[in-house]
Ligand SMILES: C=CC1=C(C)c2cc3[nH]c(cc4nc(cc5[nH]c(cc1n2)c(C)c5CCC(=O)O)C(CCC(=O)O)=C4C)c(C)c3C=C
Ligand SMILES: [Fe+2]
């Protein structure tokens with residue numbers, strides 16, 4: 001007897017098994033604003049070879065001998081200034097983004113969240129989705145711009161977890177969305193709304209992205225180019241010719257040369273040349289965190305005012321607001337195409 005393939009009738013419902021899971025992932029954060037918790041978090045984060053690319057033989061004594069003894073105290077103080085009743089802003093907002101997405105998708109899709117460093121971990125959350133019956137999972141690193149030190153490490157960690165599984169889920173990964181019209185449109189709408197609500201008209205708007213060592217650009221990491229493309233498209237979409245818009249890079253760490261211009265250097269330069277009214281947005285961060293709430297909104301403001309500026313506004317990230325959630329829903333929905 002010969003076997004004959006038979007096409008399903010055109011009106012046959014899709015043949016699919018298992019639920020769909022979505023895992024939102026952001027960088028990571030300490031569990032408390034204390035030197036001990038910050039030390040544990042930084043020890044994991046700064047041990048990742050994709051984050052610090054210095055040979056281990058050189059890096060280990062610096063990390064364990066100096067950085068992990070000095071930085072946790074300083075960073076814990078910074079975290080304590082922005083800590084919320086729901087914990088670190090980054091985890092609180094990521095959790096709300098997951099809840100918001102779950103409400104929008106309904107019962108057919110399970111949404112959860114994880115931190116790349118710290119808790120809840122990617123392996124634990126993947127297992128949780130699988131235990132709940134998810135056989136198809138969308139992994140969504142919430143970094144608009146791709147970087148080896150961020151986006152790639154999310155996949156590394158998920159792949160490590162999958163490597164240990166006999167029965168793996170099907171996995172799709174949300175690509176970087178730095179130039180996606182959904183992202184640029186959401187940023188323009190949300191930043192435009194916040195600019196309109198200010199009680200002053202800024203002369204300058206800084207678009208501050210997290211920095212990276214400059215050598216990563218020369219080694220081929222697309223991060224720098226993607227940041228500049230986001231800035232260029234956003235500038236066009238904002239369409240406000242009266243405001244000078246400048247991309248900058250913040251959070252320099254260590255002694256190597258980082259991407260320029262540095263946000264603090266540009267704040268100094270603008271104040272020195274007489275700029276009095278300045279706003280700053282952070283379109284490289286999907287959620288407010290230490291880097292936006294402390295480094296920009298607190299220290300950036302202090303610096304600009306001390307150096308002669310008069311009015312300063314740090315704008316919020318898209319977070320779990322309606323504009324940001326509409327964008328996230330559409331981006332994730334697109335990755336699920338054919339699955340539901
Ligand atoms: C070598 C050091 C670092 C690299 C490279 C780096 C890249 C990088 N980071 C983000 C996003 C975030 N970083 C955050 C905090 C943070 N980053 C570093 C160092 C590097 N980042 C440190 C030491 C810290 C901890 C705080 C401190 O001690 O200063 C955060 C916020 C976390 C939070 O809890 O709120 C984010 C988000 C990106 C996007 C990036 C490369 C593109
Ligand atoms: Fe960082």
Ligand SMILES: [Fe+2]
Pocket residue numbers: 251290291295
């Ligand atoms: Fe910082």
